[in-house]
Amino acid sequence: MNNYVTEAINLKSYNLNDADKIIVMYSKENGLIKGVAKGIKKPKSKLGARMDLLVANTIQLLKGRSLDTIIQAQTINNFKKSREDFDKLMLSSYVSEIIINLGEGSENASEEIYSLLYKALNKIANSSNKKEMLIATIKFQLKILLIMGFCVELDSCLCCREQVLNENMYFSSKMGGIICEDCNEHLGVKLKMHYKIRDFLQAMLQFDFDFESDYDKKANEKVCQVCFNLLDEYIKTHTNKKQKSIKLIKENLA
Numbered sequence: 001m002n003n004y005v006t007e008a009i010n011l012k013s014y015n016l017n018d019a020d021k022i023i024v025m026y027s028k029e030n031g032l033i034k035g036v037a038k039g040i041k042k043p044k045s046k047l048g049a050r051m052d053l054l055v056a057n058t059i060q061l062l063k064g065r066s067l068d069t070i071i072q073a074q075t076i077n078n079f080k081k082s083r084e085d086f087d088k089l090m091l092s093s094y095v096s097e098i099i100i101n102l103g104e105g106s107e108n109a110s111e112e113i114y115s116l117l118y119k120a121l122n123k124i125a126n127s128s129n130k131k132e133m134l135i136a137t138i139k140f141q142l143k144i145l146l147i148m149g150f151c152v153e154l155d156s157c158l159c160c161r162e163q164v165l166n167e168n169m170y171f172s173s174k175m176g177g178i179i180c181e182d183c184n185e186h187l188g189v190k191l192k193m194h195y196k197i198r199d200f201l202q203a204m205l206q207f208d209f210d211f212e213s214d215y216d217k218k219a220n221e222k223v224c225q226v227c228f229n230l231l232d233e234y235i236k237t238h239t240n241k242k243q244k245s246i247k248l249i250k251e252n253l254a
């Protein structure tokens, strides 16, 4: 088979020559893939805006010796509302950077990851306020970590393995979860976490992406921002890559 068809979301692009670009996409069937968009830099390109970043397409590719070529694309969703809103665009870029950084070697879970990425981009685009878009991003952060095997421990202390039932606990992004007050006397983790934040994160991790629980309704923007930062710290520690969009998000959502 020289041709194949897949659903894919455009994450990154770079120039190949004067006329062509290489598009990095996350595909439903094969995880991270690259394809050449021929003539995309010419005014009359037939692929046109379909090759813009953060567009989901059904694409047809022609297998090549080293690079595949995109021969057809039909847009499923261009997440239009994220193109007109700075915060939405930043969070969408953030989500796509995580996929680029973690995506290699994720082929086995590509359907699950594609679906999570699609839902997150769609929810961010259709959010009516910052709280909603942050919640979508937090759900994405927690669920992508779970899929990739870096799940955050929110139930038991990472040190003594006892369930943490006290009001206060600490969060270690290095260790990847919570530490009880007793153990922290030796460890000295600085980031204190209230059990309500823990419970909120647990709910965000456990419930279906689309399910809107009481936790979603009760949370406020500030709590969401705290959770977002905490998870971002953890992701940074474990991917060793800086998210370019994070600085802008922190400056603008603060």
Ligand SMILES: [Zn+2]
Pocket (backbone or CB within 6 Å): 157, 158, 159, 160, 161, 162, 179, 180, 181, 182, 183, 184
């Ligand atoms: Zn402990």
